[in-house]
Amino acid sequence: MKLLKVGVIGLGGMGAIHAKVCSALPDVHLQAISEMSAERLEAVGKDLNVQEQYRDGAKMIEQADLDAVIIALPNHLHAKFSILAFQKGLHVLVEKPIATEIQDAEAMIEASITAGRTLMVNFNQRFKPLHLAAKKIIAQEKLGEIYYAKTKWLRRKGIPWWYEAGGKGALSTDIAGGGPLIDLGVHQLDLALYMMDFPEVASVDGTTFYGLGKKDGERRSINYALEDAGVALIRFKDNRTLLLEASWIMHCKNTDEQETVLYGDKGGMRLSNIIEIYDEQDGIQMDTVIKKYDDVNEGGLVGHFCRVAQGKETPVISGEQALAGLKILKAIYKSAETGKTVYFD
Ligand SMILES: NC(=O)c1ccc[n+]([C@@H]2O[C@H](COP(=O)([O-])OP(=O)(O)OC[C@H]3O[C@@H](n4cnc5c(N)ncnc54)[C@H](O)[C@@H]3O)[C@@H](O)[C@H]2O)c1
Structure with a gap:
């Protein structure tokens, strides 16, 4: 089986865990990592023996030879980096929530369809x-x-x-x-x-x-x-x-x-x-x-994502499902703000 080359962007609490899981999965190679903080980048690189390191996530997407990327950045950056990855033809596992705005989530889904690549959100529960x-x-x-x-x-x-x-x-x-x-x-x-x-x-x-x-x-x-x-x-x-x-x-x-x-x-x-x-x-x-x-499930959701990217499993989680959840959350905030019921079409 061809190795799936994965990159991880953002090596905080979640990204460091995802990188570790990837590095232990069969048929998966943790090819590159990216993190703004030099200390975190170096620590994870050393721990998991990853040579290809980037401070800038966009540069990693642009330059690294990858099949898939895991994005564990603060919420407001999910859409930007996911779309960049789809434009490079990569499969994307992004942390939850899918995005902070409905239009951003829609653009991510659109980009995944255009690229013909999987968009999955880390609903690890x-x-x-x-x-x-x-x-x-x-x-x-x-x-x-x-x-x-x-x-x-x-x-x-x-x-x-x-x-x-x-x-x-x-x-x-x-x-x-x-x-x-x-x-x-x-x-x-x-x-x-x-x-x-x-x-x-x-x-x-x-x-x-x-x-x-x-x-x-x-x-x-x-x-x-x-x-x-x-x-x-x-x-x-x-x-x-x-x-x-x-x-x-x-x-x-x-x-x-x-x-x-x-x-x-x-x-x-x-x-x-x-x-x-x-x-x-x-x-x-x-x-x-x-x-x-x-x-x-070996490797939990990250393992499932990698196997989906390799064509071994069909996705259990879709971008559309994540969008449905985001629409409800946005409606909750709106209802709370206005004191009124929000009706869906
Ligand atoms: N699925 C879960 O159970 C779960 C649990 C906790 C957090 N999360 C989600 O994970 C995401 C990250 O949360 P966290 O707790 O790991 O946060 P965190 O702050 O620990 O990690 C985010 C990391 O991204 C880095 N970063 C920021 N901008 C960057 C850039 N442009 N390029 C490279 N690195 C950059 C930061 O330096 C930081 O190390 C959030 O979306 C959060 O909602 C999910």
Whole structure:
């Protein structure tokens, strides 16, 4: 099998992990890496023995001999670098959210179609063995039709202050495109939509909350201009409904609370760090707990992306699905700002 030559742009928290995963995958060669910070670039290059190093990601796309690129840059740069990569005929795995603006996400999809190359977004929650098992159970019709779902990712005190990119002294929408909704909510939303088979949206009602983050930011001399938390009710055209909650800072019980609950006409399912299924058989109410799952995907989503680029697997995640999620997130912010329901066509 021909080696897939991969480059990684951005070697912060996520990019360094992606580079490591790539370097260990069979039939994949981590050809080049790119990072603005010389220290990070050197450290990863040394650790993974990658000679081809670039400070400028655009230069790497232009000059390196690559088949695919993984983009782990701050959110506002996802579109620019993805489009550059497609113009060079590369497959692209980009971090979530797909982009900070709907038009940018649309342009990325367009560029991927024109290039005939894969666009995948790192919705790695879908590839957790627990969630892969849950999807399998749902595909076996164990829940019947899922008519209502609740999904949340709440952090008690977990603002990612390192998103304060470029030493601007601010955590603002121009870099991240939003706060916990677009950072954590984007994962939970995607996961719930995936479990519900991406129903068409009818309307979105959203609320955002502010205050705690601003106070915490003042202590660090960072102007925190994002929401602390967001809540939304998403109604689908077939009347199914999804409740989404996301927070970076909130007086919730635990440091980190991540949970999805799906209610179907045959059974219910709760996903946290285990799977619980609730149903009824012959008048007997049954609770099933599943704790062990085979990890069948070598390299998680990055492994899947590489195998898709090699033509060995068909993509589980599409740019269109990521765009559908971004449209909902944008509608949540709009609804929160205007105090009105946002209706979809
Ligand atoms: N999928 C997940 O679970 C998950 C988790 C955390 C973050 N993320 C996403 O990953 C992305 C990066 O987040 P992170 O936490 O790794 O941030 P980070 O700040 O740790 O890393 C970003 C890196 O990009 C570098 N960079 C910025 N501009 C560059 C350029 N023009 N060329 C080369 N390098 C450049 C920065 O120096 C930094 O090292 C974000 O989009 C974030 O939403 C995803």
